[in-house]
Amino acid sequence: MSEKEKREYHSRSSGIFFETKRTLFKKKSPFQEIEVIENPYFGRVLLLDGLVQTTEKDEFFYHEMLIHPAMVTHHEPRQILIIGGGDGGALKQVLRHPIEEVRMVEIDPDVIAVAKKYFPWLLPSLEDDRANILIADGKEFLEKSRDKYDVVLVDSSEPVGPSVSLHKRNFYELIKDRLAPGGIACAQMGAPFYQGEALKRAKNDMKDVFGIARFYLSPVPTYPGGNWCYVYLSDQVDPFDIKREPPPDLQYYNLEIHKAAFALPNYLQKILANPPHPNIKV
């Protein structure tokens, strides 16, 4: 691979490539390798440990679908927690709702510094009085604080490197404990086409923790496998019980897309199959 190009393997023998007009930033932080490149089509691309996290051109596909399903189905979302999300894309979407406070707990201050400098949506969000950024490990933060949240959004990287602890059962137990009554958590769950087994394990971890654990899908052009997977977790809220209109001027999300996202193809229904359980609706 020449320096003129970045590539991410999706399988061991295939993947995506981006021609690199310029490398704007490259640093090995204490947590991961952070890189920002400029590609003529996608604009600025953030890679962590070589995996594409976000690009200027297609970030809205992912961030709108991670944030708005929980926000429009909660009865009154006021206190919001984002775990991870250092690039600021999730924060921007949360701030489109009339919330009281959003805390973003990001483990790696270098990611935030990079986003401030290279991704245009973070700075305006930071100037919003409702936004509070904390530098901490998401799991440790939840263990130490007893605060409750209406909505928790897990915008993690893949279950390698600093995000390993965010993909374990006891992390989901912690989230459940920190949800206020009627609370909802949503998390990104990876690429169903490539990571079926990981999804199956995650579902088994979640199915005894939450009354409702529904997986949903949406495409992200620069993520592996066409569709990306998310999970909607709650004890009592039906993800189809829409409480309010979404914010105006979204590029991807609307209420038809919301409902459509919960339809799962046969191959994925099969992967997620498990013995009948009265409280699980996957």
Add this chain to the structure above:
Amino acid sequence: MSEKEKREYHSRSSGIFFETKRTLFKKKSPFQEIEVIENPYFGRVLLLDGLVQTTEKDEFFYHEMLIHPAMVTHHEPRQILIIGGGDGGALKQVLRHPIEEVRMVEIDPDVIAVAKKYFPWLLPSLEDDRANILIADGKEFLEKSRDKYDVVLVDSSEPVGPSVSLHKRNFYELIKDRLAPGGIACAQMGAPFYQGEALKRAKNDMKDVFGIARFYLSPVPTYPGGNWCYVYLSDQVDPFDIKREPPPDLQYYNLEIHKAAFALPNYLQKILANPPHPNIKV
């Protein structure tokens, strides 16, 4: 690019790569360059003029979504026409329904020869008495024959090379004329993320020809941009009026996926916007 790898550009500066374990076939036919490679993850990959048409591992995503929406909403699909589709993937899906006859009109005999040899699903379909393969230009075939069809499926390659004529307005007028009463046509329409302008033009071509022209989406892992686009064309059939259960043992398609596929994200609704028209429901 070494001979050890195939790559397809999705934009001018990004795309997908496949490591090539072996090149099984390579020939410049009178119509296009045909190539079959073997990739460790996707298995056999068919490329026409360098563009991925189908792979063993993910062909079901595309072929099931091209075929079954029309087949389950037609009141009684007996005479079926496939235009293109030389790899045989669409034919296999059509034959899962209790039809009388399916004609497949493929322009390039070399594609059929290659599929017979390298793609395992074509041969059993050819042995089915209901299947008839014709070697002809799809548009010329429709011009010469007056036969009518219940369902017409356009499984073309991109609007370059031999498929150019299959992406024009007069081709859609021909299809409409060859549909029996209550007939339905579905066609692949490309990558909405990359080809928004082409989609807009196609929609303008179709909106005066058919009473109902609804675009729908589904992801294909090896196609550009996450989601792929299809169009459902009819004068009177509502794509939500399901007439029968889909065939058993499908890997992707089910009736929830069918309905979900017609939900369009905001950016695509915007691209497809046009002055109000009483008969168009896009």
